[in-house]
Amino acid sequence: MKKISNLLLIVGLLYGCSLNLPLYSKTFKSHHLTDGTFKNNYLDSIDKPFSELLKWRWNRVNPEPVAFTLAENDPSFLKKNLTEPTLTWIGHSTVLLQFEGFNILTDPHMTQRASPVSFAGPKRFMKPGISIEELPHIDLIVISHNHYDHLDRLTIEKIYQKQKDQPPKIYVPLRQKRWFNALDITNVVEMDWWEEQEFEVWKIHAVPVQHWSSRSPWDRNEVLWAGWVLEHPKFKFFFAGDTGYSKDFIDLARKFNGFDLSAIPIGAYAPRWFMKQSHINPEEAVRIHQDINSRYSVAIHWGTFILTDEPVDEPPKKLKTALAKNNIPNENFFLMQHGETRSLKFLLR
């Protein structure tokens, strides 16, 4: 019996390899390295030498901030809304998604700086579209990775404090849980790529994207990074987090049969020689929108913090150009104003 199962395993592995099956169906975890760190599926670690960082940062002048219009929203409506599907862009990669009574936040960052310290580091030039106090009760939070513009300790602590009696469930990539536990935040689930968990009627999937992680010079790639697929019986949402362009999106398309809505980053891409591996530009964002067969996408990760060299109002312009080039209507990959709430009724089938 044992011989037969061994034989089946060997045949299965050989057959699987020869068919070039997508990564999620392989039995080994090639992104786990023996030293305990993680790597990308289609690129070894994004580990630029310090000299390259210096070459970029030396004599660099920050682009000028732009005062975008902050849209008005209605926190009291958001607090009591149980029926209308809505999306509110709070800024950067933080969106509030409301669907059938569930309130979901992605990478919540609603404080002043994307930095380990409160007195220095990238400061937001557009204030959050809604304050923590005005937020409705949050049921679920997904965190893509631990960079300071995506994982903000103060925001997490304040939301947790505000909902002490009914804390949100927080989904994080592998090995990120201990960071939360150190803050006495325990309602946290950590997941590896291609793992799946149930949350009420939702299926939560952690999926690979091409990026890296670190909170200090000494912890590079010790914690995993991920995109998230949130699957409701009536609605499939993809949150890309932070990513470079890779074949991971072809794998994603093979596993999920398209998405109703995807939140895809369009900013923090210049200079390309330094950023390309870890940050897509608007053209690549459109390519991902097409690769994964998303009915609609919303642009995130722009116009909030100055992190890179492109003018802060360039990503939306380039997005429109890339959409026109691919004959995709602007409504299908839409931009939002900071703070804007949009009804998602139009995408219900």
Ligand code: ZN
């Ligand atoms: Zn990042």
Ligand code: ZN
């Ligand atoms: Zn980022």
